[in-house]
Amino acid sequence: LSRIGDELYLEPxxxxxxxRAVNSSRSAFASFLFAPLFFQLYELGSTGPDTEVFRxxxxxxxxxxxxxxxxxxxxxxxxxxxxxxxxxxxxxxxLHCKHGVTKTHNxxxxxxxxxxxxxxxxxxxxxxxxxxxxxxEAVVHFPPTLAEVTLGTGPGxxxxxxxxxxxxAEQSKTMVTELWLAEDEFQSVAxxxxxxxxxxxxxxxxxxxxxxxxxxxxxxxxxxxGRPVVFTLDDTVLEVxxxxxxxxxxxxxxxxxxxxxxxxxxxxxxxxxxxxxxxMVAMETSEGGSGGPPSPTFPLRTxxxxxxxxxxxxxxxxxxxxxxxxxxxxxxxxxxxxxxMTPGRPGPATTQEVLAEDSDGEC
Amino acid sequence: xxxxxxxxxxxxxxxxxxxxxxxxKLAKTCILRLxxxxxxxxxxxxxxxxxxxxxxxxxxxxFFDEFQMEGVAAEHNEIYLELVPENLSRALxxxxxxxxxxxxxxxxxxxxxxxxxxxxxxxxSSRIVTHDIPVGVIPRRMWNDFKEPSVPDFxxxxxxxxxxxxxxxxxRMKNLSNFIVIEANLSGEMNLKIETDLVSVTTHFKDxxxxxxxxxDGCQSSTQGRDLESMAEACIDIKxxxxxxxxxxxxxxxxxxxxxxxxxxxxxxxHEEVSLQYxxxxxx
Numbered sequence: 307l308s309r310i311g312d313e314l315y316l317e318p319x320x321x322x323x324x325x326r327a328v329n330s331s332r333s334a335f336a337s338f339l340f341a342p343l344f345f346q347l348y349e350l351g352s353t354g355p356d357t358e359v360f361r362x363x364x365x366x367x368x369x370x371x372x373x374x375x376x377x378x379x380x381x382x383x384x385x386x387x388x389x390x391x392x393x394x395x396x397x398x399x400x401l402h403c404k405h406g407v408t409k410t411h412n413x414x415x416x417x418x419x420x421x422x423x424x425x426x427x428x429x430x431x432x433x434x435x436x437x438x439x440x441x442x443e444a445v446v447h448f449p450p451t452l453a454e455v456t457l458g459t460g461p462g463x464x465x466x467x468x469x470x471x472x473x474x475a476e477q478s479k480t481m482v483t484e485l486w487l488a489e490d491e492f493q494s495v496a497x498x499x500x501x502x503x504x505x506x507x508x509x510x511x512x513x514x515x516x517x518x519x520x521x522x523x524x525x526x527x528x529x530x531x532g533r534p535v536v537f538t539l540d541d542t543v544l545e546v547x548x549x550x551x552x553x554x555x556x557x558x559x560x561x562x563x564x565x566x567x568x569x570x571x572x573x574x575x576x577x578x579x580x581x582x583x584x585x586m587v588a589m590e591t592s593e594g595g596s597g598g599p600p601s602p603t604f605p606l607r608t609x610x611x612x613x614x615x616x617x618x619x620x621x622x623x624x625x626x627x628x629x630x631x632x633x634x635x636x637x638x639x640x641x642x643x644x645x646x647m648t649p650g651r652p653g654p655a656t657t658q659e660v661l662a663e664d665s666d667g668e669c
Numbered sequence: 670x671x672x673x674x675x676x677x678x679x680x681x682x683x684x685x686x687x688x689x690x691x692x693x694k695l696a697k698t699c700i701l702r703l704x705x706x707x708x709x710x711x712x713x714x715x716x717x718x719x720x721x722x723x724x725x726x727x728x729x730x731x732f733f734d735e736f737q738m739e740g741v742a743a744e745h746n747e748i749y750l751e752l753v754p755e756n757l758s759r760a761l762x763x764x765x766x767x768x769x770x771x772x773x774x775x776x777x778x779x780x781x782x783x784x785x786x787x788x789x790x791x792x793x794s795s796r797i798v799t800h801d802i803p804v805g806v807i808p809r810r811m812w813n814d815f816k817e818p819s820v821p822d823f824x825x826x827x828x829x830x831x832x833x834x835x836x837x838x839x840x841r842m843k844n845l846s847n848f849i850v851i852e853a854n855l856s857g858e859m860n861l862k863i864e865t866d867l868v869s870v871t872t873h874f875k876d877x878x879x880x881x882x883x884x885x886d887g888c889q890s891s892t893q894g895r896d897l898e899s900m901a902e903a904c905i906d907i908k909x910x911x912x913x914x915x916x917x918x919x920x921x922x923x924x925x926x927x928x929x930x931x932x933x934x935x936x937x938x939x940h941e942e943v944s945l946q947y948x949x950x951x952x953x
Contacts, residue, residue, distance in 0.1 A: 490792040
C-alpha cells in the first residue's frame with residue numbers, strides 16, 4: 307500500500323478491516339480487506355443504525371514505522387493490538403513483546419471520507435488468472451524503472467507484455483521488449499480477442515511481490531483501453547484489489563502501429579528452431595510502413611465519434627485541475643471515486659467521467 | 670545487408686554477456702562492426718568521449734553456433750552499426766537460463782537489432798522474449814573513421830598489477846582527486862599518484878615485468894639504449910581508468926599498458942577469445 311500512496315485509510319466494517327490507499331493522481335487504488343477470522347479478536351465499536359461507520363486515515367510512514375523490521379518483529383512480538391479511539395483521536399498500535407515488554411504507539415489520525423474506486427469486475431470483458439510466479443518471471447525482463455507496460459492478447463491464445471513507449475520520437479531510440487506467454491501458463495484465460503491495455507508497471511510490481519510472497523494466484527480483469535484494470539487476490543481471510551487506470555485508446559490510434567502491433571503479430575509457435583525464423587520474417591512483412599490507419603479488424607479500438615470530443619475536453623479539464631505532481635502529459639484517466647457520504651452532493655467527483663456506473667458489492 | 674546469429678551454449682552466452690557488460694561500462698554509444706569472422710566494438714576518440722577510444726575484437730566462432738553476415742556490398746562485406754551497448758547488456762541480462770538466443774538485424778520502422786530469447790517454461794511451449802534495440806547503420810563513406818588504432822610509439826610498456834588490487838587503489842584515489850598520474854619504467858616498476866592541495870598519495874608496484882615487443886625492423890636496440898630506471902608518466906582522468914578497471918569481470922590472460930610520456934596511455938587486456946584496447950589521452 308505504501309507503494310501507492312502516502313496515507314493509509316482504515317475502515318473497520320462488519321466484513322472485516324479494510325486498509326486502502328490511493329495515489330496522488332488518482333490513477334491507482336488498492337484495498338486489502340482482512341476478514342474478522344484473520345484476527346484473533348475482532349470487535350467493532352458500538353454500531354447501530356444511527357452510528358456511522360468510522361473511517362480514518364493515518365500517515366503511511368508513521369504506520370509503517372511501527373512495523374519497521376519484519377524479521378525482528380517475528381522474533382520478538384507475540385501479539386499486536388490495534389485500537390481505534392475516536393474520542394481521543396488516536397489510533398493505538400500496541401505490540402506485546404517477549405520479556406513482558408509492551409510497546410504502545412499512538413498515531414494521530416484524520417477522519418476522512420470513504421475512499422472507494424468504482425469498478426465492477428463482472429463487467430470486464432477479459433479475465434486472466436495466473437500464479438504470481440509466472441507474472442513475476444515475465445516482469446523481470448523489463449527494466450525496474452519502466453513506467454508503463456501493455457498487456458495484450460494475440461493469436462493462438464498467447465498473452466503478450468510489452469513496454470510502452472510514449473512519444474513517436476522516442477520510438478526510434480528506445481529498446482522495445484516484448485514477452486509472449488502461452489495460454490497454458492495461466493490458470494484460466496477468458497479474453498476478448500485482440501484486446502490490450504496499458505497500465506503503470508511500477509504500481510503493479512508492489513502487488514506482484516505481495517502475491518509472490520503469499521503464494522496466491524493473481525487474477526487480472528480488464529476491458530477496453532481507458533477502463534480501469536483490476537488485479538485481485540483471494541484467500542479465505544483476505545481480499546485484495548488493485549485498480550489501475552489504463553491508457554485511453556484515443557491517443558494510441560494516432561500513434562504508429564508498433565504499439566498497436568501487439569495484436570498484429572503472429573505469436574511465435576512452439577518449435578523455436580524454425581518457427582522463430584518465420585516469426586521474425588512474419589513480423590517484418592506484416593508491419594509495413596508506419597502511420598497506417600488503425601486496423602478495421604479490431605473494432606473495440608475505433609473511437610466512437612459522438613463521445614470522443616466531450617471525452618477529450620473533459621480530460622483537458624481534469625488536467626488543468628489536476629493535483630500538482632500529476633504528470634500533465636499522461637493521458638491516463640483518473641479513476642472514478644465513489645461519491646462522498648451524502649448521496650447527491652455535488653463534488654469534484656461528478657465532473658470526472660464515469661468509468662463504471664455501478665460499484666460492485668465486493669468492497 | 671543481412672545479419673543473423675544464434676547462441677545455444679549457456680557458457681558462451683554467459684561469456685558474451687560479460688563482454689557486453691564490460692563494453693557498456695566503457696561507452697554510452699559505440700560502433701559494432703561485423704565481418705565474416707569477427708565482431709568489433711569500437712569507440713573512436715571524439716571529444717564527446719573525453720578523447721578516450723576503445724577497440725574490442727572477438728572471433729564470432731568462439732561464441733555463436735550460427736553466424737551469417739552479408740555486408741553492404743560484395744567487396745565491402747562488412748556491416749557497421751551504431752548502438753547503445755547498455756541496451757544489449759539489458760537484453761542479455763535475463764537470458765542467462767535461455768535455451769537459445771537469436772540476434773538479427775531487422776528494419777521495420779527503423780533499423781534494429783532484434784534479440785530473441787527462448788526461455789524454458791513449465792508450459793508446453795517456450796516463453797519468447799524479444800528485445801528490439803534501435804541501431805544506426807553507418808554508411809560506407811564513414812567507415813574510415815573507425816579504423817583500428819595503431820600501437821603508439823611508447824616510452825614504456827609494462828604489465829599491469831593484479832587488476833583487482835589496482836581497481837581498489839584507484840577507487841579510493843578517485844574520492845580524493847579527479848586526475849591520476851600513471852608512471853612506469855622498464856624495470857617493472859609502476860606508481861599510481863594523486864596530488865591535491867591537502868594530500869598526495871602514491872602507490873608503488875614492483876616486479877611487474879615488461880612485455881617484450883619486437884620492433885618492426887627486427888632489432889630491439891630501441892629499448893637497450895634507454896635508461897631502465899627512468900619513469901615515463903602521464904596524467905589522466907581517473908574516472909576513465911576506474912571505468913576500465915570496474916568493467917573487468919574476469920581476470921584477463923594478459924594485461925599491460927603502454928605509456929607515451931605526457932601524451933597517452935594505451936591499455937591492452939587479452940582474454941582467450943577477446944582482446945580489448947583502451948586509449949586514455951593525457952591531460953595537458
